Amino acid sequence: xxxxxxxxxxxxxxxxxxxxxxxxxxxxxxxxxxxxxxxxxxxxxxxxxxxxxxxxxxxxxxxxxxxxxxxxxxxxxxxxxxxxxxxxxxxxxxxxxxxxxxxxxxxxxxxxxxxxxxxxxxxxxxxxxxxxxxxxxxxxxxxxxxxxxxxxxxxxxxxxxxxxx
Numbered sequence: 124x125x126x127x128x129x130x131x132x133x134x135x136x137x138x139x140x141x142x143x144x145x146x147x148x149x150x151x152x153x154x155x156x157x158x159x160x161x162x163x164x165x166x167x168x169x170x171x172x173x174x175x176x177x178x179x180x181x182x183x184x185x186x187x188x189x190x191x192x193x194x195x196x197x198x199x200x201x202x203x204x205x206x207x208x209x210x211x212x213x214x215x216x217x218x219x220x221x222x223x224x225x226x227x228x229x230x231x232x233x234x235x236x237x238x239x240x241x242x243x244x245x246x247x248x249x250x251x252x253x254x255x256x257x258x259x260x261x262x263x264x265x266x267x268x269x270x271x272x273x274x275x276x277x278x279x280x281x282x283x284x285x286x287x288x
Contacts (some may be wrong), residue, residue: 162225169218176211183207 187203 162229166218166222166225169214169221173211173214173218176207176214179207180204180211 183203183206187200190203191199
């Protein structure tokens with residue numbers, strides 16, 4: 124019987140240790156600051172590429188217009204515009220796809236892997252507190268309006284009593 128208890132305790136210790144490590148890893152990997160940094164790097168990099176290709180498109184357009192306006196016999200070389208525009212379109216669509224993928228991945232993580240609202244990526248305690256404060260302020264404003272109405276009623280009744288005397 125003692126050997127069985129020893130094995131059970133050892134198994135429980137391993138399971139608890141594994142669970143604690145899993146929780147710590149999950150908290151690390153889904154930490155809002157880490158995810159914000161990763162998203163900023165990935166989306167920012169693709170945004171930078173899209174801007175670079177947009178500038179190349181503008182530069183190609185200016186080059187096309189200059190060649191066309193300066194030399195009347197110059198053949199129209201639309202590749203000066205179309206090739207950089209194609210690169211820009213490719214970069215823009217890549218950026219959009221990356222942003223959508225990140226968004227839906229975060230949605231999946233928040234809805235499937237995170238157990239509490241406070242652990243979810245994008246959770247903002249200050250915002251939640253502000254919403255609670257706004258609700259309390261609205262209730263306070265309502266109560267003050269009711270109080271002012273009751274005070275006006277009391278004053279009008281007192282005035283009516285004073286007029287009778």
